[in-house]
Amino acid sequence: MGKLSVTGIGPGGYEDMTVRAVRTLEACDIIAGYTVYVELVRPFFPGKTFLTTPMRQEEERCRMAFLEAENGASVALVCSGDAGVYGMAGLILKMQEAYPHVEVEIIPGVTAALSGAALLGAPLIHDFAVISLSDLLTPWEDIARRLENAAEADFGICLYNPSSRKRKDYLKKACDLVLGYQPEDTVCGLVRNIGREGEAVHICTLKELRDTEADMFTTVFIGNSRTREKNGRMITPRGYRNERKER
Amino acid sequence: MGKLSVTGIGPGGYEDMTVRAVRTLEACDIIAGYTVYVELVRPFFPGKTFLTTPMRQEEERCRMAFLEAENGASVALVCSGDAGVYGMAGLILKMQEAYPHVEVEIIPGVTAALSGAALLGAPLIHDFAVISLSDLLTPWEDIARRLENAAEADFGICLYNPSSRKRKDYLKKACDLVLGYQPEDTVCGLVRNIGREGEAVHICTLKELRDTEADMFTTVFIGNSRTREKNGRMITPRGYRNERKER
Numbered sequence: 001m002g003k004l005s006v007t008g009i010g011p012g013g014y015e016d017m018t019v020r021a022v023r024t025l026e027a028c029d030i031i032a033g034y035t036v037y038v039e040l041v042r043p044f045f046p047g048k049t050f051l052t053t054p055m056r057q058e059e060e061r062c063r064m065a066f067l068e069a070e071n072g073a074s075v076a077l078v079c080s081g082d083a084g085v086y087g088m089a090g091l092i093l094k095m096q097e098a099y100p101h102v103e104v105e106i107i108p109g110v111t112a113a114l115s116g117a118a119l120l121g122a123p124l125i126h127d128f129a130v131i132s133l134s135d136l137l138t139p140w141e142d143i144a145r146r147l148e149n150a151a152e153a154d155f156g157i158c159l160y161n162p163s164s165r166k167r168k169d170y171l172k173k174a175c176d177l178v179l180g181y182q183p184e185d186t187v188c189g190l191v192r193n194i195g196r197e198g199e200a201v202h203i204c205t206l207k208e209l210r211d212t213e214a215d216m217f218t219t220v221f222i223g224n225s226r227t228r229e230k231n232g233r234m235i236t237p238r239g240y241r242n243e244r245k246e247r
Numbered sequence: 248m249g250k251l252s253v254t255g256i257g258p259g260g261y262e263d264m265t266v267r268a269v270r271t272l273e274a275c276d277i278i279a280g281y282t283v284y285v286e287l288v289r290p291f292f293p294g295k296t297f298l299t300t301p302m303r304q305e306e307e308r309c310r311m312a313f314l315e316a317e318n319g320a321s322v323a324l325v326c327s328g329d330a331g332v333y334g335m336a337g338l339i340l341k342m343q344e345a346y347p348h349v350e351v352e353i354i355p356g357v358t359a360a361l362s363g364a365a366l367l368g369a370p371l372i373h374d375f376a377v378i379s380l381s382d383l384l385t386p387w388e389d390i391a392r393r394l395e396n397a398a399e400a401d402f403g404i405c406l407y408n409p410s411s412r413k414r415k416d417y418l419k420k421a422c423d424l425v426l427g428y429q430p431e432d433t434v435c436g437l438v439r440n441i442g443r444e445g446e447a448v449h450i451c452t453l454k455e456l457r458d459t460e461a462d463m464f465t466t467v468f469i470g471n472s473r474t475r476e477k478n479g480r481m482i483t484p485r486g487y488r489n490e491r492k493e494r
Contacts, residue, residue: 084364084365089368090483094482111361124332136486137487231343236337238384
């Protein structure tokens with residue numbers, strides 16, 4: 001019986017993987033996944049067999065991994081960040097009944113909301129919402145409703161997929177919706193290429209974020225009404241009551 | 248100059264820590280934190296100096312860690328799950344300017360939303376909101392508003408701190424608010440003692456969740472309108488458009 005381990009690898013560096021992910025990738029026969037993610041881990045696991053599919057061929061990628069596992073291999077299907085959050089875990093579990101002899105396990109990883117937050121400081125200390133701006137599988141109306149509800153309830157907001165070639169103005173549209181509920185000087189942050197070459201962080205206001213061009217390797221953070229910038233760090237307090245004076 | 252590393256250790260097992268967290272705890276002089284979390288890592292790092300404070304003494308805990316670092320030690324302040332999400336990163340960064348000679352770094356970790364989701368299957372594949380039901384630092388009215396907004400916008404919802412001795416009925420109150428927007432048969436999940444002794448998962452409906460007693464070691468997941476149970480797993484689809492037939 002083969003085994004399929006849907007494995008969140010974190011943002012990309014070896015140190016950002018969990019010990020479980022490292023051991024799984026060391027022990028497996030085949031590392032499968034989207035080309036870009038497989039290339040991130042390839043240097044750390046020389047001598048493995050690698051199987052890749054291009055972007056958007058998610059079902060084909062899952063089927064390929066299942067077929068190898070059905071033939072008795074242990075396969076690690078790698079996902080950037082977490083295995084679940086906008087990852088492959090759901091599709092794999094949905095497809096699983098067609099491959100009854102394959103054991104499936106899900107290995108969580110540090111998603112960009114967490115790794116990006118650590119680089120910015122502490123933007124997600126309190127309640128937060130994670131929203132993808134990609135409308136490939138979700139109508140924009142649903143995305144817009146979530147942005148408005150999250151802003152209205154004063155959640156910290158983390159945006160995945162803030163832009164792409166075909167949706168250059170989505171971040172601007174998202175900011176306009178949030179600006180209906182939150183002031184222009186709301187503290188925001190952008191993190192680019194987390195854990196990879198070209199890593200960069202930037203803190204700005206919501207008004208400035210509206211006119212910022214993000215790319216698909218950027219994760220965006222919109223603070224709640226209590227979030228502040230302090231010494232170049234984005235910090236959200238632990239609650240809504242006044243914290244006692246620390247010192 | 249001392250160093251203070253706010254370190255997310257994940258749910259508690261060695262394998263759930265990132266390589267960076269392991270290396271940090273191996274290299275530091277002192278491991279500090281809330282007693283329960285320090286006890287989780289103590290067996291993996293024998294021979295270290297350990298400093299603990301009881302629950303709710305967060306500011307005292309941070310001050311203690313800073314003072315050791317100011318004296319030149321490298322200190323790892325451990326947080327369960329992530330360093331940021333309901334963790335100590337914010338308070339540390341807020342207090343940092345009183346200790347200008349201490350270098351601070353934030354090391355992210357796998358928060359319970361991710362580790363719990365992996366055990367349940369794939370509940371958080373799409374947009375989701377993380378909400379704590381603890382009203383120690385946040386008025387219940389703010390928590391209630393977030394629950395309603397998250398439910399109205401059809402977010403997957405992950406609840407932290409669903410109960411405690413003093414707030415036995417908070418999970419019930421939260422479910423009642425969500426039931427104003429989502430049907431009784433909404434798929435929900437509970438995960439108890441993630442990565443620790445006594446780990447247990449349970450899938451139920453929102454109506455059943457309303458009458459479930461959770462404790463403070465439980466993380467609760469409320470699916471969105473598309474979440475389904477399949478073969479004992481909680482699965483949320485990747486989007487709101489119909490996915491193509493897989494096979």
